[in-house]
Structure formats: structure tokens, C-alpha cells
Amino acid sequence: MSKTRVIALLSDFGLKDGYVGIMKGVIASINPQITIIDLTHEIPPQQISAGRFCLMNAYPYFPLETVYIGVIDPGVGSQRRGVAIEVPGGYLVGPDNGLFSGVLSQVQAIAAVALTNRNYWRVPAPSLTFHGRDIFATVGAHLASGISLEKLGQSIDIESLVNFPLEPIKITEKGLKGTIQYIDYFGNLITNIPAAQVRGKPWSIIIKNQTIKHSLTYSDRQPGELITLIGSHGWVEIAVNRGNAQQRLQVQWGEQINLVFR
Known part of the structure; x- marks a missing residue:
């Protein structure tokens, strides 16, 4: 592991329960030197469009090579993909449900993988309701610690990423x-x-x-x-x-x- 990158966390978990803290604990267990910045955890439940906006709006203001972990995931446990995407400013990690399409409307993705390598998951058989803990936080921590994108899973076509477009003007x-x-x-x-x-x-x-x-x-x-x-x-x-x-x-x-x- 050659470097330590910043992680920015965004979710719809709120702060009443322990979900956010658990994700941070998972990240720290992998690399306690990682700086974690909470973008927000007050996205309305399952509101992908709101998360899309917040990520898009925040992206220009973080250090280069930041790892953005977004967990607004109404399809958790289903067949929707988990992905990691390399962009000019860093990496996007989370569900492939359009959450990252705001950022991708502003910058061109460089590469993307489906998160199929279980060696970088917290456990081989993750919870069907908490991929934020068992997959995304873990993968994001490895990325932030210098693991290359290619090791995290199978390469996928950038054009296949789910888009959540704005209503056209x-x-x-x-x-x-x-x-x-x-x-x-x-x-x-x-x-x-x-x-x-x-x-x-x-x-x-x-x-x-x-x-x-x-x-x-x-x-x-x-x-x-x-x-x-x-x-x-x-x-x-x-x-x-x-x-x-x-x-x-x-x-x-x-x-x-x-x-x-x-």
C-alpha cells in the first residue's frame, strides 16, 4: 500500500443509529491513518436524486484522489451492482443506481469495476441489508490505502453505469x-x-x-x-x-x- 487518501462519506443513515459509526470503525480497522470527512448522512431515506446532487456539488472541493463512498441503496441485497469508478478527482464507491451520475455529468469516468473480488470485502458472505459496512466501506478503505482499482473486481463498460438524469430543461x-x-x-x-x-x-x-x-x-x-x-x-x-x-x-x-x- 503506497499512499493514504481521504475518504468522503455520504449516506441516508442519519446519526440516530450506529450505522455511520460502524462504517467508520470498519475503515479504521483497515487503516486508522485514513482521514474521513462526513459529507452528509441526512439525505432523505432512499432519495437517490438528493444524494446525486450533494455528491455532484461537493466533488470539486475535495483533495485530488479522494475516495467518495456513497450509500443510498434502496436496492441493497438485490442484483444491482456494487461499483468503484475512477474519475479525474478520485474514486466513487457504492451501488450502481445512478447515485454517481451527477458527478459523471460533470467529468468523464476513466475506468470502472464491479466489486466482485470478495478478498476486499469485510466478509465473503455480506449482510443482505448492510453493504455499506460489508462491501463499500471496506473497498473504499482499501482504495484509500493504495490498492489499485483493477484488483477490486471485474472491469465494466463505463457506458453501462446506471444514469439518474435530471429532468431536461x-x-x-x-x-x-x-x-x-x-x-x-x-x-x-x-x-x-x-x-x-x-x-x-x-x-x-x-x-x-x-x-x-x-x-x-x-x-x-x-x-x-x-x-x-x-x-x-x-x-x-x-x-x-x-x-x-x-x-x-x-x-x-x-x-x-x-x-x-x-
């Missing part, structure tokens, strides 16, 4: 039609419209029969007022200054919005 007579792709802790509604589509143009968002004018910062509106702006993540979002846009508008993931240029 539609061009309308007055602007764009999009959807809500993520809702953060503050209740901000993050759309699937990237900043590049609107930069340099004035716009408004129409949602739930309300028209919300574009501004630059949250404080451009009075406390309690709705606002739309480009968030730090680089997507158009809807917010309430010092409030919660999801609660105000009563919307969920996938809700349609109209963006109109003015």
Missing part, C-alpha cells in the same frame, strides 16, 4: 421550464437550471401562481419575502430571506417551475 416562448432538483436544510428550492442559462439576464420564477423576481443576494428582499437568485452551488434557486421557501410554497422534489426573462 425545456425552452418555452418566454423562457425556460425546469424542476426542483434539491431542497436544502434551510428550505431553499434548488432548480435544475444552471447559472450559465441565465447569467447576465433579468428573470423571474413562476411557481404556485406566484411570480418571484430575480435578485443577487438574500438580503435584497425584506425578511420573509420570496427571492430567486443563483446559489453558491451554481444553480438557480428559490428562497425566503430568513425563512423557508419549501414551507411557504408547499413544494417537493420534482415540482415544475417556469423561468421567464424580462
